[in-house]
Amino acid sequence: MAGVPVLNPSNLEEQVAAIMLSWHSLELIALKKVQSLWAGYGHVCEVTARAKTASAARLMRERYGDISQVGTNGKETYALILKLISPPSGAGDEGHLRKIMSYEVEQNFYGSIALRLGTDLPMARSISATQGKPGSDTPEGLAAILMTDLRSEYPVAGEKRAMLNETQVYAALQWLSEFHKRSQGMQLRLPSQKLLLPPLEEAERRRRGEVPGSLVWLNGGYTYLATRRTEYATLAADLSSEWSPALCESLGSSGHSVAEMVAAALTPRGRDHESLIHGDVKSENLFTTQSGTEVAFYDFQYVGFGLGVCDLAKLFTCSVPLHMLTDDDGSVELPMGEGERRLLERYRTNLLDGRGETYDWDTFMRHWETALVDWLRFQASWGFWGNTGWLEARVRSILKDESWRTWLNAQQSLIDQETGSLSPN
Known part of the structure; x- marks a missing residue:
């Protein structure tokens, strides 16, 4: 797999993405913030990843279909989306609670409900989700969803x-x-x-x-x-x-x-x-x-x-x-x-x-x-x-x-x- 440099995480988004990818024997190649969430509650990021092993690549194909892309160097990579929720401190008002709970709902929908609707109904597929900073015992108000990028088929x-x-x-x-x-x-x-x-x-x-x-x-x-x-x-x-x-x-x-x-x-x-x-x-x-x-x-x-x-x-x-x-x-x-x-x-x-x-x-x-x-x-x-x-x-x-x-x-x-x-x- 030489020839595609692995990104050395230097900020929170990259750190979270790298850890979540590692759960599936994937590694982070690139990350780009593309959108801020409403009212400063986090970011949506484009993630480029690759499989560390042939078995990891096989599992990705079995679970998510042919979502790999072949770059100019001939190496396969995956275009993914990271939605990282890092909310400002809230006083528990209704608006703040609504937003925090809405991100819980989104994670739960992708993880527990979406597959019941059939894989042929077009929507993103969740790869990983977490509450709290990955690798930490302290939640710190963070949550994250790593999912497939719809734009390869729906640009x-x-x-x-x-x-x-x-x-x-x-x-x-x-x-x-x-x-x-x-x-x-x-x-x-x-x-x-x-x-x-x-x-x-x-x-x-x-x-x-x-x-x-x-x-x-x-x-x-x-x-x-x-x-x-x-x-x-x-x-x-x-x-x-x-x-x-x-x-x-x-x-x-x-x-x-x-x-x-x-x-x-x-x-x-x-x-x-x-x-x-x-x-x-x-x-x-x-x-x-x-x-x-x-x-x-x-x-x-x-x-x-x-x-x-x-x-x-x-x-x-x-x-x-x-x-x-x-x-x-x-x-x-x-x-x-x-x-x-x-x-x-x-x-x-x-x-x-x-x-x-x-x-x-x-x-x-x-x-x-x-x-x-x-x-x-x-x-x-x-x-x-x-x-x-x-x-x-x-x-x-x-x-x-x-x-x-x-x-x-x-x-x-x-x-x-x-x-x-x-x-x-």
């Missing part, structure tokens, strides 16, 4: 807050429908105590010494109401926003607001059509082939259970070109347009294909409309971006639809009966 990166092209949109719908289809019913097959609660509740559970959640979020995503009460309170107090009374005021004698009823209707509880959701679907969290006909999603920090339409609500608002949704970009209220319907029909057809199951259109539409209202609640309380004019116009139309309001009230009544609750959420 086109989605851009931050950018719209996909039409081919990429349909490919994203295909991937999401497969992801949702393959994970339907999984919640019922996993120990409930292994699912993470909202961050503050999960932290309290851990303080009590109970078995902590160690797989994925019980409720997928990072915007659901149970973990955004502060933003919701700010919206409720903002009398200058049209969405404050529309979403936050109590309805009649029920004591529930529209936002609370919507959140309750979307909360996973083991119903038909619930599945894993990615939880952060947007253009910058996927790679595509050169043609755009296939995509692979990544960043599974907020993967958990829910209705698949919750992933679509963010995708449609933030990454689908407006012309694919509607020909009307100026109306204050909008019913569903033909473009929006075509995309939803494509997704639903893919979701049901080969399953021998039903998801009647009326129920699907109620779930979809409810997901749009919930997504708008978050944007209205946190900040708008994407196809916001379309989103607001759609939600105004949905809120005025008496049949939707009747359905929502019926859902809330059912939930109150199941939980024995007569008080607001």
